[in-house]
Amino acid sequence: MDSFTDNALMLKVKSGDLDKLGHLFKRYGRSLYGFYFRFTRDPELSEDLVQDVFERVLKYRHTYRGDGKFITWLYHLARNVLVDYHKRAARLGIREDIGKKEEALPDTAALGEATEKEADLKLMELALDHLSEEKKELLLLTKFQGLKYKDIATIYNCSEANVKVKVFRAVQDLREAFRKIQAKGISI
Missing domain, CATH: 1.10.1740.10 (RNA polymerase sigma factor, region 2, helix turn helix motif)
Incomplete structure (x- = not known):
């Protein structure tokens, strides 16, 4: 099959x-x-x-x-x-509640010997939660699900160029949210 x-x-x-x-x-x-x-x-x-x-x-x-x-x-x-x-x-x-999601993330002791990359991934997930639903959805579709801009443009009923701009802005916002979370020193 x-x-x-x-x-x-x-x-x-x-x-x-x-x-x-x-x-x-x-x-x-x-x-x-x-x-x-x-x-x-x-x-x-x-x-x-x-x-x-x-x-x-x-x-x-x-x-x-x-x-x-x-x-x-x-x-x-x-x-x-x-x-x-x-x-x-x-x-x-x-x-x-984003606070609940923060509490649900394991603390440093629970992670044991987690690598820095795994900790960054947890921070990235938390940063995603700080984005608007549309930006989060766009990043999940492009970066995690691997959909092409052309396919997302079809889903959103807009141009491929429009999707590229939206994804670019979403990445910028994600980067900023990640930096703010890192600056707060949230223990993951």
């Missing part, structure tokens, strides 16, 4: 061969989980959001045309799931 392209598998799902959805889940479930986990730091919620994405793949399979990359279509759905989650959370009065 690995010989089938993503588009071919999704076209089979669209035509009613729902067993093929499992293959797409195997290919992209972990990637989507990582995307959501970097946003939420909540394993159960991340799993739920991944399930929501694949429920939408099934529900909206009739809208898939197959003329673009499947991964672009998938992350468009994933983005919508995240937006809907935030709207629902705001409506229910659920608020994400």
Whole structure:
């Protein structure tokens, strides 16, 4: 089944061969989980959001045309799931607290012999939490999920140049947030 392209598998799902959805889940479930986990730091919620994405793949399979990359279509759905989650959370009065995320990060003793690189990664994750949702999402899609600017432009319905500018600004803001956190001397 690995010989089938993503588009071919999704076209089979669209035509009613729902067993093929499992293959797409195997290919992209972990990637989507990582995307959501970097946003939420909540394993159960991340799993739920991944399930929501694949429920939408099934529900909206009739809208898939197959003329673009499947991964672009998938992350468009994933983005919508995240937006809907935030709207629902705001409506229910659920608020994400950055302080809680800071407390959830292990202290120096818990890390034991963690390398400086691992500590910097934890600081980077904390710095990501200080960015706007759009900037955080752009960085996760480009730097962690490996999507191309062209694909993100399709997801955002804007030009590739616009995405490049937004990513550049997001990187600048991330760098500044990282420096501020380092300056505070937060123990990771």
